[in-house]
Amino acid sequence: xxxxxxxxxxxxxxxxxxxxxxxxxxxxxxxxxxxxxxxxxxxxxxxxxxxxxxxxxxxxxxxxxxxxxxxxxxxxxxxxxxxxxxxxxxxxxxxxxxxxxxxxxxxxxxxxxxxxxxxxxxxxxxxxxxxxxxxx
Amino acid sequence: xxxxxxxxxxxxxxxxxxxxxxxxxxxxxxxxxxxxxxxxxxxxxxxxxxxxxxxxxxxxxxxxxxxxxxxxxxxxxxxxxxxxxxxxxxxxxxxxxxxxxxxxxxxxxxxxxxxxxxxxxxxxxxxxxxxxxxxx
Amino acid sequence: xxxxxxxxxxxxxxxxxxxxxxxxxxxxxxxxxxxxxxxxxxxxxxxxxxxxxxxxxxxxxxxxxxxxxxxxxxxxxxxxxxxxxxxxxxxxxxxxxxxxxxxxxxxxxxxxxxxxxxxxxxxxxxxxxxxxxxxx
Amino acid sequence: xxxxxxxxxxxxxxxxxxxxxxxxxxxxxxxxxxxxxxxxxxxxxxxxxxxxxxxxxxxxxxxxxxxxxxxxxxxxxxxxxxxxxxxxxxxxxxxxxxxxxxxxxxxxxxxxxxxxxxxxxxxxxxxxxxxxxxxx
Numbered sequence: 001x002x003x004x005x006x007x008x009x010x011x012x013x014x015x016x017x018x019x020x021x022x023x024x025x026x027x028x029x030x031x032x033x034x035x036x037x038x039x040x041x042x043x044x045x046x047x048x049x050x051x052x053x054x055x056x057x058x059x060x061x062x063x064x065x066x067x068x069x070x071x072x073x074x075x076x077x078x079x080x081x082x083x084x085x086x087x088x089x090x091x092x093x094x095x096x097x098x099x100x101x102x103x104x105x106x107x108x109x110x111x112x113x114x115x116x117x118x119x120x121x122x123x124x125x126x127x128x129x130x131x132x133x134x135x136x
Numbered sequence: 137x138x139x140x141x142x143x144x145x146x147x148x149x150x151x152x153x154x155x156x157x158x159x160x161x162x163x164x165x166x167x168x169x170x171x172x173x174x175x176x177x178x179x180x181x182x183x184x185x186x187x188x189x190x191x192x193x194x195x196x197x198x199x200x201x202x203x204x205x206x207x208x209x210x211x212x213x214x215x216x217x218x219x220x221x222x223x224x225x226x227x228x229x230x231x232x233x234x235x236x237x238x239x240x241x242x243x244x245x246x247x248x249x250x251x252x253x254x255x256x257x258x259x260x261x262x263x264x265x266x267x268x269x270x271x272x
Numbered sequence: 273x274x275x276x277x278x279x280x281x282x283x284x285x286x287x288x289x290x291x292x293x294x295x296x297x298x299x300x301x302x303x304x305x306x307x308x309x310x311x312x313x314x315x316x317x318x319x320x321x322x323x324x325x326x327x328x329x330x331x332x333x334x335x336x337x338x339x340x341x342x343x344x345x346x347x348x349x350x351x352x353x354x355x356x357x358x359x360x361x362x363x364x365x366x367x368x369x370x371x372x373x374x375x376x377x378x379x380x381x382x383x384x385x386x387x388x389x390x391x392x393x394x395x396x397x398x399x400x401x402x403x404x405x406x407x408x
Numbered sequence: 409x410x411x412x413x414x415x416x417x418x419x420x421x422x423x424x425x426x427x428x429x430x431x432x433x434x435x436x437x438x439x440x441x442x443x444x445x446x447x448x449x450x451x452x453x454x455x456x457x458x459x460x461x462x463x464x465x466x467x468x469x470x471x472x473x474x475x476x477x478x479x480x481x482x483x484x485x486x487x488x489x490x491x492x493x494x495x496x497x498x499x500x501x502x503x504x505x506x507x508x509x510x511x512x513x514x515x516x517x518x519x520x521x522x523x524x525x526x527x528x529x530x531x532x533x534x535x536x537x538x539x540x541x542x543x544x
Contacts, residue, residue: 009304011300011303011304011307012152012153012154012158012303012307013152013158013160013300013303013304015152015153016148016149016151016152016153017148017151017152017153017154017155017156017206017207018148018153018463018465019153020153022148022149023435023439023465023466023469024149024432024433024435024436024439025432027431027432027435028283028285028432031283031284031285031431031432032281032283032285035283035284044344045343045344046342046343046344055426057426057431057473058431058473059472059473060470060471060472060473061431061470061471062468062469062470062471063468063469063470064467064468065465065466065467065468068527070153070318071153071317071318072316072317072318119476145440147436147439147440147443148439148443149436149439149440154327154329159299159303159329159330159333160296160297160299160300160303161296163295163296163299164296164419164421167295167296167419167420167421168417168419168421171419171420180480181479181480182478182479182480191290193290193295193337194295194337195336195337196334196335196336196337197295197334197335198332198333198334198335199332199333199334200331200332201329201330201331201332204391206454207453207454208452208453208454255340284424284425284426284430285424285430285432287424287425288420288421288423288424288425289420289423289424289425289426289427289428289478289479290420290425291425292425294420294421296421342425343425
């Protein structure tokens with residue numbers, strides 16, 4: 001998979017009194033999109049936890065805010081994997097206004113794979129690695 | 137304890153593009169206030185879970201929205217226990233703008249006491265009951 | 273329209289450390305569903321504001337929480353209009369777990385129609401009234 | 409002002425089903441702390457908007473997540489200004505668990521000063537600049 005797209009609608013709850021989407025809300029949208037990207041290739045995070053004792057946690061992120069969006073905008077989240085490590089992966093994610101293809105914000109998000117009991121880093125399950133390596 | 141007061145400041149994250157506090161956010165403020173009311177008489181919910189296997193869950197609520205509030209307002213949450221049952225309690229809660237004592241919204245919130253393993257109703261711990269009965 | 277259905281997926285952001293969806297989050301889901309119900313019959317709230325100077329605000333709500341839901345659950349929000357008044361309308365809304373049709377929570381939500389400048393009650397626009405009266 | 413400290417309590421709404429504070433919530437805490445830092449030297453953002461037509465917007469941020477925190481933790485947000493530009497300022501912010509002084513996450517947040525009508529960059533008001541230059 002080279003790029004995974006996910007659409008999200010802006011509701012009242014996502015906006016602030018500046019009239020635009022609140023800045024941290026884009027990061028929630030990106031987390032939804034990563035969940036759906038995993039689902040799109042057959043991985044459900046509740047099953048990963050139950051069967052493989054594995055959870056994913058955000059280790060670091062950086063984001064640039066370029067343009068605002070507003071109530072009722074339809075957003076398109078673009079997601080790709082920049083780097084697939086042994087126990088972590090790095091996503092490139094951007095948020096685009098669907099109506100005019102404006103780039104609103106872009107982020108780099110590093111996710112660690114952790115053992116659910118110890119919360120220590122552990123290898124990304126082989127089947128996930130295999131799926132995402134096909135991306136290249 | 138007849139009435140417990142807790143102050144909360146409105147931040148950007150609490151508002152929506154209508155320029156006012158988003159309607160469900162008042163219910164989050166009320167949950168914070170209930171947590172602080174319990175703390176004020178010596179009960180920490182993480183300890184209640186660990187030592188007594190007890191959690192509290194919202195069973196029902198009704199709320200009337202009377203006036204809006206805005207970014208930077210200081211709010212005062214007024215909390216009292218209307219009814220202390222065997223396995224549930226009902227709070228009367230209201231949100232007041234501190235600067236002019238305007239009543240912004242008022243709610244009745246019924247909380248159930250649940251056993252943390254079974255999630256079935258269980259008696260409110262005796263020490264909590266004793267503390268809140270002093271209220272009468 | 274007798275009943276409008278809208279599906280919502282539960283993400284991490286919607287849950288709390290009790291392992292279930294946080295109680296106020298259901299009310300956000302219901303607001304999203306009301307927005308989509310209006311959209312489904314051709315009304316965009318940003319256009320209503322711009323062209324008719326009309327906004328909708330929650331005046332009161334009551335909700336019963338019956339069963340919990342969890343991360344990754346697909347929820348179905350059922351929405352119908354119980355009462356269509358001159359300047360307000362009352363929705364019956366319920367949240368159902370899609371996989372097993374469990375009823376998770378149900379609410380009655382009263383919405384006021386307000387003039388955007390004065391924030392005073394004003395008549396629901398005639399075209400909306402006409403659309404929803406077809407429901408009967 | 410070299411460093412501004414602000415304390416925030418973790419409530420249920422801040423946690424997720426992993427049992428810890430949801431990763432974007434720390435960024436909301438940091439926004440609250442920046443608001444309080446401005447207030448502590450006499451600047452209210454609603455007055456800045458009204459009197460000087462100036463708003464602050466997050467332009468970029470990067471954050472490292474080092475350790476988790478949990479329900480009921482008391483957090484201390486440390487805030488300092490790393491760089492004070494003509495139309496933007498960069499904050500160093502970190503979140504520390506108050507009970508054991510563990511560093512939980514640290515961030516660099518760049519804020520732009522915008523004219524509220526045009527949303528174009530504008531100079532930081534001179535009185536704010538003067539106040540924060542005293543920091544050096």
